[in-house]
Amino acid sequence: MKKSILFVCLGNICRSPLCEGIAKEYVKEKSLDFFVDSAGTGSWHIGEAPCEGSQKVASMHGIDISTRRARQVTKEDIKNFDIIVALDSKNLADLGAMGAKEALLLGDFGFEGADVPDPYFFKGFDGFEKVYEMCAICVRNLIDEYSE
Ligand code: 4NP
Numbered sequence: 439m440k441k442s443i444l445f446v447c448l449g450n451i452c453r454s455p456l457c458e459g460i461a462k463e464y465v466k467e468k469s470l471d472f473f474v475d476s477a478g479t480g481s482w483h484i485g486e487a488p489c490e491g492s493q494k495v496a497s498m499h500g501i502d503i504s505t506r507r508a509r510q511v512t513k514e515d516i517k518n519f520d521i522i523v524a525l526d527s528k529n530l531a532d533l534g535a536m537g538a539k540e541a542l543l544l545g546d547f548g549f550e551g552a553d554v555p556d557p558y559f560f561k562g563f564d565g566f567e568k569v570y571e572m573c574a575i576c577v578r579n580l581i582d583e584y585s586e
Pocket residue numbers: 447448449450451452453454478482483556557558
């Protein structure tokens with residue numbers, strides 16, 4: 439049966455759209471049956487395109503995330519998604535407070551539980567490649583684990 443995965447960060451403009459793009463690409467490459475989406479715990483950026491650095495680093499890796507638009511995570515998401523993945527421990531705590539008892543931390547899938555750094559306050563493009571690498575490794579490990 440098709441499984442659904444939701445990646446959740448704070449704004450849904452930097453980290454989780456990147457994970458969504460990476461996951462969709464990986465699912466396609468492996469012909470797996472997953473529905474992939476992303477959302478933010480905050481409401482500030484609803485309707486916005488991904489931040490410039492995330493669009494650029496995704497595009498450098500052959501992934502186009504330019505058309506996706508930010509949305510806020512809902513209680514329905516928490517009920518409906520099979521797998522909910524937080525990008526950092528604050529996102530995980532916020533999801534827990536909304537009732538997501540079994541949400542996962544992305545960093546547990548290859549980075550010893552580390553938080554994926556929030557690139558919103560990075561200066562320029564520096565740091566986005568590191569964020570991309572962390573997301574790419576952990577997203578693939580997570581999907582491998584859940585597709586067994
Ligand atoms: P994201 O990055 O959670 O990776 O999308 C952020 C985007 C916006 C803000 C913080 C983080 N903000 O404070 O508006």
